[in-house]
Amino acid sequence: MNSILQEVTERIVERSKESRKAYLKKVEAARVKGPHREVLSCGNLAHGYAACAKNDKNILKQFNKSNIGIITSYNDMLSAHQPYEYYPQILKDAIAETGSVAQVAGGVPAMCDGVTQGQPGMDLSLLSRDVIALSSCVGLSHNMFDGALMLGICDKIVPGLVMSALAFGHLPFVFVPAGPMPTGISNSEKTRVRMLHAEGKVGREALLESESASYHSPGTCTFYGTANSNQLVVEMMGLHLPGSSFVETDSVLRTALTKAAAKQVTRITDLGTEYTPIAKIVDEKAVVNGIVSLLATGGSTNHTMHLVAMARSAGIIVNWTDFADLSNGTPLLTRIYPNGSADINQFHDAGGMAVLFRELLSADLLHNDVHTICGQGLDKYTKTPSLDDGELVWSESVTKSKDKTIIATAKLPFKPNGGLQVLQGNLGRSVMKTSSLPKGDVSFTAPAKVFESQHDLEKAFQNKELEGDFVAVVRFQGPKAIGMPELHKLTPPLAILQDRGQNVALVTDGRMSGASGKVPAAIHMTPEAIDGGLLAKVKEGDLILVDSINGKVELLVDEKELATRENAMPGLVDQERIGMGREFFGALRSNLSGAEEGACSLFTLDGVS
Template identity: 65%
Template sequence: MHPTIAAVTARIEARSEQLRADYLRRMAEARRKGPHRGALSCGNLAHGFAACGQADKGGLRSLTKANIGIVTAYNDMLSAHQPYHDYPERIKEAVRAVGSVAQVAGGVPAMCDGVTQGQPGMELSLISRDVIAMATAVSLSHNMFDGGLMLGICDKIVPGLLIGALSFGHLPFIFVPAGPMPSGISNKEKARVRELYAEGKASKEQLLEAESASYHSAGTCTFYGTANSNQLVVEIMGLHLPGASFVNPGTELRDELTRVAAQQITRITDLGTDYRPIGQLINAKSLVNGIVGLLATGGSTNHTMHLVAIARAAGYVIDWNDFAELSQVTPSLTRIYPNGEADINHFQRAGGMAYLIATLLDAGLLHEDVDTVIGHGLRRYTEQPQLHDGKLVWRPGPQQSLDTDVLRSAEQPFSHHGGLALVQGNLGRAVLKTSALPAGVGAVTAPAVVFSSQHELDAAFQAGQLDRDCVVVVRFQGPKAIGMPELHKLTPPLGVLQQRGFKVALVTDGRMSGASGKVPAAIHVTPEALDGGLLAKVQDGDLIRVDGDAGVLELLVDAAELASRAQVTCDLTASHYGMGRELFGGFRLQLSGAEQGACALFPGEPL
């Protein structure tokens, strides 16, 4: 192992020793209470299988056949999730074929950030992760299940499903993806049209045509945002079948991967001899593997919060220092939009997960000695799924990248450090995605231009008020303020300013996620403006230094002057009502800071 990888893992284990021990004790106690259906009264059990066919009823009465709970995030609003509409029936058939039973345990909400982007509903997006985790727990609370299959892909959905599953950590779970849509127009062309529209040089009809040519069918969006980062991280943590992440929907190979996953979960329950509960699979080593995979590919900055919350659900404490230290030794191995011109299908064709995991393992940057849903050892994930005479087999992945413009080895990377930096100073702590930055733009010192919403900034841009070197501050966007929405309306205008030759950076307590682009963006600033952060004292014209190379986020104003300033307040009433937001006031009050996962599920406990 690389010594830094080993040291960070050991530090996480030491820091979390008592918390993890308490978690494992609770999971062992839950296991001892099984088999769970045997603990149910006759009335309980009769209700549980009342709607089943006679064969399934017989299996559930016997208490010897596995009952697999399906938790689905299917809806028609998410192109990535639309293929799930017939998965439950397919899964039931596959599970029945090996003598077990499957039931839909429940559904969880799944909102599309692409639809809500820049709209009031986006302010519920991050909060929805915790709602999904709780809905997962409710789905599994019937005490009827020996294992579970999780049907989810996008943004907050996979982290929510995983947090919920970890609350049932004595059970095994496999995550079942549906795959990315085929490639449409290039992401570079889509971004070009967006910037032209921001400048008033393209019509709304031209913009809609470009967007529709990019997001054009069922399947996951093909750029490397949070959805595809979810798939990569979950696979590298051993919760998918090997190579399952990026096979297109509607193909025979995708159907076979789903069938085999459904049957594999029956083999790893506590009723058999190969018990693999998720609470044991997710440990410090698998968490570090997930972080390294994220950093090596320039994945979504949302995971600087999601992985913190996931770790806490498994009894571990991780922080941004861990991310930053790992980033220093993790090479950047991919160029996938917004970190390059390729999309996720190009990555798959270049060697995909099999080659990525192989080169990271060979460089000592991943823990190989981990348990996965198919057995012990991550080396099995260097194999690729294929069909042979209609049967699913795994064969060794490529020994070399098949497209070095998209995917490279750890020995010849695009960069010798990962795609993320921790910046800190008197303004607090923030993360800055470096993988998409052009050379020479990572450090900016310029006067502040202060806004309290992305809409205010857009209006100022349209009025020509930002044609200068500046550090744009967008505050009161944090978890407690308005639920920490993603702020992608900022990306096109800031990109245009940069193209015009201005030095520009962004500082915000909001999010930018996997689509963070070519402008230096210190995001997730904590403490947030509403919670005592110095952001609330920044004034127009104040010099701010944002330096991803040196790790600096500094308001260059005399300390005495800052002490004399009052904290600015902001009327957020308009963001607390309408579109259902009034129902989530209690959540906002409970949300922890960004570095603690922006999570409401563990109030009063140290993160």
């Protein structure tokens, strides 16, 4: 076993000893031998199956078959989730073939960050993760179910679903992906048009035509942002069927995998012989495997919060130092946009998940003594699904990368580390994604230009006010301030200035998109400005050191001078808490923890729910 992997895992186990013990005690107390509906009164049960067909009622009365809950995040505005419209019936039919029953337990909201980027609704994006977890818990709370199928793909949806599933840790859960859309225009072409539009060289019509050629059909967007990072991490943690994450939406193989997922959950309920509750799958080793896979592929920085929150839902406490240390020991094995030109379909065609599992296992960079929805160990995940005369099979048809410009080997990686760095200093702690930086690590000192919104920086760029080297400080964007929206509009102008030869960097208590990374950005700064962070004392022209080589971010102002400064008062926060439903989220927003604790409102900081 890789020594760094082992060391980090051991300290997570030690750090989580009491919280994990409390979690497992809670799980065991919730376990019921036999079907869960057996504890319901006759009136409860009659309500629970009143709408079922006669045959399903007869099965549910007998108490010897499982009832599977379906939590769906379907809506037909979100392209990745539109295919879920027909999944409940497909899943019900497949489960009926096993003699069991399935019911839709509930639906959860699923917002599209692609639609809300730069809009007021984005302020609800991170908050929606906790709402999704709560909504899912409401659906599962009827105690009618012996297991569940979770239908979700995108940004906050999967983390929220995982968190709620772990709240019902005594039940088995299978996560059911729907696959990516076909490849549209290249990511490089999409980026080129965006940059031209930011410079005013092409109009809205050309930009819309380009964007529509990229995001063009049902299915997950094909860049490697948070949505596809979710799928990769969840499969690496053993919650998907092997190789199912990136099979295209509109394919016969996708339908076969969906049916197989439905049947698999019935095998691992407490009524069967392979009882595998999710609490048994998501342990400290599985969490480390998820982090390693994220780092090995240059995945979304949003998971420096989501994986933390997911782990804490299972009583497991991880922090950014764990991420950074694992990054130092994990080679970068993939080049998928934004840290390469390939999209997720090309990654899949090059060997995809099976090859990634093989490479990481060969380098002893994964714990193989883990449980999955398919049994113990990860060997099954090194195989590729296909159809043989209509039958779903897994084989060793792909054992090595078909395109080493997209998937490298562990012996000859693209970079020796995973490209995620923790920066800390008097400003606090933050993370930086270095895997996508054109020149790798950076270290420079420059004067601060201070903003309170991405829109203000965009205006300054349009007015040609961003001359010379500088560090953009965009503050009052954190969880407690306005819900920590992704600051998508910062990337094009800063990238243009960087391409012109200026040294630019970003320091913010906000988030950047899972598809960002070209500009050096110390993001998720904690403590945030509104919560006593030193960011609130930064003034225009103050020198700031941004140093990813040595992991430093420092405000170079004398301590005596800082002691005399008052914290700046946020000028825009109040107005950004009103409208588009944002006023209803005040209580949730004010209870969010810091970014390093998962930016979550659902548990205490010791990790116990």
